[in-house]
Structures are given as C-alpha cells and as structure tokens.
Amino acid sequence: MKFLFASDSFKGSLTSRQIIDILTVAAKKYFPGCETAGFPVADGGEGTVDAVIAAVKGSMETADVHGPLMETETASYGKVNDRSAIIEMAAASGLPMVPADRRNPMKTTSIGTGELIRDALDKGYREISIAIGGSATNDGGMGAMTALGIRFLDKEGNELTGVGEDLIKVASIDMSSIHPAVEETAFTVMCDVNNPLTGEHGATYTFGMQKGADEEKLRALETGMKNYASVIREQLGVDVDAIPGSGAAGGLGAALKVFLHADMKSGIETVLDLIDFNSHLEGTDLVITGEGRMDWQSAFGKVPGGIGLRCKAKDIPVIAITGGMGKGAQGLYEYGISSIIPTVNGPMTLEEAMERAEELYADAADRMFRILKTGMK
Numbered sequence: 003m004k005f006l007f008a009s010d011s012f013k014g015s016l017t018s019r020q021i022i023d024i025l026t027v028a029a030k031k032y033f034p035g036c037e038t039a040g041f042p043v044a045d046g047g048e049g050t051v052d053a054v055i056a057a058v059k060g061s062m063e064t065a066d067v068h069g070p071l072m073e074t075e076t077a078s079y080g081k082v083n084d085r086s087a088i089i090e091m092a093a094a095s096g097l098p099m100v101p102a103d104r105r106n107p108m109k110t111t112s113i114g115t116g117e118l119i120r121d122a123l124d125k126g127y128r129e130i131s132i133a134i135g136g137s138a139t140n141d142g143g144m145g146a147m148t149a150l151g152i153r154f155l156d157k158e159g160n161e162l163t164g165v166g167e168d169l170i171k172v173a174s175i176d177m178s179s180i181h182p183a184v185e186e187t188a189f190t191v192m193c194d195v196n197n198p199l200t201g202e203h204g205a206t207y208t209f210g211m212q213k214g215a216d217e218e219k220l221r222a223l224e225t226g227m228k229n230y231a232s233v234i235r236e237q238l239g240v241d242v243d244a245i246p247g248s249g250a251a252g253g254l255g256a257a258l259k260v261f262l263h264a265d266m267k268s269g270i271e272t273v274l275d276l277i278d279f280n281s282h283l284e285g286t287d288l289v290i291t292g293e294g295r296m297d298w299q300s301a302f303g304k305v306p307g308g309i310g311l312r313c314k315a316k317d318i319p320v321i322a323i324t325g326g327m328g329k330g331a332q333g334l335y336e337y338g339i340s341s342i343i344p345t346v347n348g349p350m351t352l353e354e355a356m357e358r359a360e361e362l363y364a365d366a367a368d369r370m371f372r373i374l375k376t377g378m379k
Contacts, residue, residue, distance in 0.1 A: 005029050006286045007040030008279070010305035011049060012294035012325050015359035018042030018053060021323075024360070025290055028367035032375045039282060043291075045305050046192035046269015047135040051090045055080040057277040063087070065121035067094045067114035070138040071104065079118050082276055087127040091115045091251055092136035095145075097213060100138045105214025107140035107223060108167040112254055116149025123150075123183040131272055132258065133192040134251035140166045140210050140223050142199070142230045143257025151179040152261060166252075169226025172233050177261070189264035192272045194303030197249035199242045199256045200227050205249035213252070227253060234260060270308030279312060288374075289313050292323040296342060298330025307337045314338030323366050325355060343370050 007025045011018045022040035029038050041057035044050040055062065061081045069075040079089040092098075094114030097105070115132070122130050139145065144154050144164035153176040154162045162168040198204050206215070206224040215223060230253070231242050240260050242248045247266045248256035258264040274280075283289070291309040293300065301307040306322050313320045319340045324331075327344050334342065345362040346355050355362065 003033050003036040003288075004286050005036060005038045006282060006289045007038065008043045008289060008305075008309055009291050009323070010043060010045065010293040012359055012363075015294070015325075015356040016363060018044075019056070020360065021292070021363065024364050025367050028364065028371045031368070032371040041277060041282075043270075043273060043277070043305050043309070045303060045308070046133045046194060046272065048090075048092060050133045050192065050269065050273060051078070051080040051088050051093070054082065054088050054273055054276050058082055063121070063125065065118055067117040068111070069099050069114055070095050070110040070112075071100060072111065072113070075099070075114065077114060077118055079122065081127075085127060086129040086131075086276070087122040088131045088276065089115070089118050089122065089133070091132065091134045091254065094118050095139055096136045097138040098136070100214075105138065106219070107138070107210055107213040107215050107252065108219055109165055110139045110213070111141055111145030111163065111165045112137065112139045112143055112252070113145035113149050113164060115254065116146030119146065120149050120181060123181055123187060128183070128187045129190075130187060131190040131192060131276065132264070133269060134254050134258075135269075137251040137254065138213055139254070140206055140213060140215070140227075140252035142169055142205075142227060142253035143251075143255070144168060144172075144230075146254060147257050147261050150181045150184065150261075152177050153179065166223050166226065169223065169230045172230050175233060175237055180261070184262055189258060189262045190272055191247070191250075191255060191258050191264045191266045192269040193247045193250045193255055193266050194269050195250050196246040198245075199231050199248040199253055200224065201243065203249075204243075205253045208249065209252065231256075268303050268308070270303055270305055274308055274312060280316075283313065283316055283318055286318055289318055289320045290323060290370075291320055291339075294325045295328055296322060296324040296326075296331045296334065297328030298333055300331065301334055301337050306334055306339060310334060310338030312338075321370060323363065323370065325359070
C-alpha cells in the first residue's frame with residue numbers, strides 16, 4: 003500500500019507538516035510496512051512559498067525592499083530551481099504589514115513586490131510565479147511596475163510615485179526603461195478571483211474597504227482607477243476590464259498582465275505544477291488531503307478541489323480530513339473527493355477545536371485508517 007498525504011494547513015492550528023506526521027503515524031499503525039509520502043501544499047495564499055520550497059527542497063532568497071508605506075523591509079521569496087522562482091506579494095506588500103490605524107489604500111504602494119521581482123530578474127530567474135493574495139494596496143500595480151523601470155507620468159510630465167492617490171493623476175506611461183530581462187521571462191500570476199479592474203465588482207469596491215478605505219476614499223480610488231484604465235486602453239490598446247482577475251490585489255493583476263504579459267492561473271494548479279504533483283501519484287493507492295474548513299468554495303481554487311481533480315483523472319481515490327464541513331461541501335464528491343471526515347467529534351466551540359486541533363486530527367486519522375482496514379477485511 004502507498005499513501006500520499008497532501009493537505010493544506012489548518013490556519014492558526016496545524017501546519018501541513020504536522021498533518022503529514024500525524025497521518026504517517028496512523029498509517030503505520032494500521033498498515034505496517036506501508037509506503038507513505040507527503041508534502042505541504044497551498045492554494046496560492048499565505049504559506050504558498052513555504053509549501054512549494056519544502057516540496058521541491060528548494061531554498062530562500064532575500065532582498066531589501068520597501069513595504070506598503072515605503073518603510074525599509076527585508077523580504078524573502080523562493081528558489082524552486084536555478085531558473086524558477088516563486089514570490090508572495092504578501093511578503094513585501096501585505097496587509098498585515100500595515101498597522102490597523104494606518105491602513106489607507108490612498109497611501110500604500112506595491113513597490114516592494116516589484117522590487118522582489120526585480121531582484122529575481124537580476125539573479126537570473128526567468129520563470130517567475132507570483133502569488134498575489136493578501137495585499138495592502140489599491141494602486142493598480144503602479145508601485146510594482148515603477149520598481150521595474152516603468153514610469154507613470156502626470157500631465158506635466160512629472161513622474162508619479164505609484165500610490166493609490168496617484169491613479170487619478172496618470173496621463174501617460176513610459177515603458178522605455180523597463181527591466182531588459184522582462185522580455186525573456188515567463189511570468190505566472192497565481193490568482194483565483196475574476197474581478198475586473200473597475201466597477202461594482204472591481205478592485206476598489208470589492209477589496210478597498212478591508213484595506214482601510216472609507217466611502218469617500220472608495221469613490222476617489224474608483225475614479226482614479228477608471229482614469230488609469232482609460233490611459234492603458236488609449237496608449238496600449240488593452241481593455242483591462244475585459245481581463246478576468248485584473249482587479250486582483252488592488253489592480254496588480256492588471257499590471258502584471260498588461261506590462262509583463264503574465265499568464266493568469268489558478269493558485270492550486272500552479273502549485274501542483276511547480277511541485278510536479280502528478281509524478282508523485284505513480285503507484286499511489288490513496289491520497290489524503292484537506293483544509294481547515296470545507297464548503298462549496300473548496301471546489302474552486304482551493305487545495306481539496308485541485309487535488310481531487312488531479313486524482314480523479316488517474317482514478318485514484320481521495321479522502322479529505324477537515325476541521326469542519328460547511329454548506330455545499332458534499333459538492334466536492336464531483337471533484338474526485340471520495341469522502342470527507344471532520345475532526346470535530348463532539349459539541350465544542352471553535353476556540354476549543356483549534357486548541358485541541360492536533361488531538362482531534364489524530365483521532366480523525368485513526369478513525370479513517372481503522373475504517374480502511376475494516377473495509378479491506
């Protein structure tokens with residue numbers, strides 16, 4: 003018997019590595035001599051770089067960057083191999099980097115993310131994946147692009163710094179000094195939202211409030227974003243609102259697509275490709291996956307749905323262990339998940355469940371392998 007363990011972390015309670023260790027112990031208890039393999043996985047959000055680097059036995063690079071408020075920071079990104087790197091926007095331009103009382107997307111910039119990209123280009127990486135979740139910004143990606151040599155100019159020809167309040171001032175874009183390695187680099191954006199850049203479901207009105215914008219700032223940012231989109235359309239001939247995901251990460255999705263010609267891909271699909279997941283399925287009898295809570299959303303861009311579909315294509319059964327089941331979780335059965343096992347085994351609060359997460363997961367793993375053993379008999 004060969005078991006493969008590939009679960010997302012249970013945010014705030016269990017890491018993917020802890021889950022692998024628990025499952026390994028339980029598997030050996032009921033199937034002595036079985037073969038086990040496991041690696042952390044993530045869906046393009048927080049922890050993606052760590053998961054990929056652990057799975058491929060890569061390493062970390064560091065660079066000095068500017069944070070969302072232009073503070074000096076040291077940020078890390080992952081070296082997958084000599085040619086490929088993976089970057090998390092949250093490491094340089096993330097919302098947790100801004101104190102709650104200073105959150106204001108009129109003033110924040112994505113320049114640090116651009117500085118990470120520039121560092122990777124300077125070090126010779128020519129395949130760069132960028133996870134763009136968790137941003138503190140609503141600057142249309144201008145900050146990141148300025149770090150790569152693109153100049154955004156006002157009507158007097160003055161260069162803008164690239165913060166949210168600059169969107170309304172953009173009159174022209176000068177790409178003559180873009181980093182020369184951009185042309186020979188393949189960029190992949192790990193993105194699981196389809197929001198356009200502007201409008202009711204655009205970057206500003208969907209995500210701006212959680213980044214610190216009030217109604218007045220939302221209106222100003224949206225007006226600015228429409229101006230930015232208009233300049234791109236007039237000067238570059240690209241209708242950014244027609245690009246699904248252009249509104250992701252405060253508009254960084256649009257900038258990466260328009261200026262770097264990046265491919266937009268599902269986060270979990272990108273991760274599974276980077277770790278060569280399909281090759282790990284060879285000879286596998288059962289895959290165990292999961293995440294902290296599973297519901298109807300788990301089928302769309304989340305770890306269980308991504309794992310399930312890959313396994314379904316190879317006719318390999320998958321069991322998901324989860325902290326809790328929400329509405330519509332059963333829909334995952336259509337995505338290759340054979341069964342879902344919650345860890346919570348009695349009435350308890352969320353706080354208690356998280357405090358006892360390791361114990362509860364071990365109990366669920368024991369129940370699962372006990373059932374497998376019984377079924378085989």
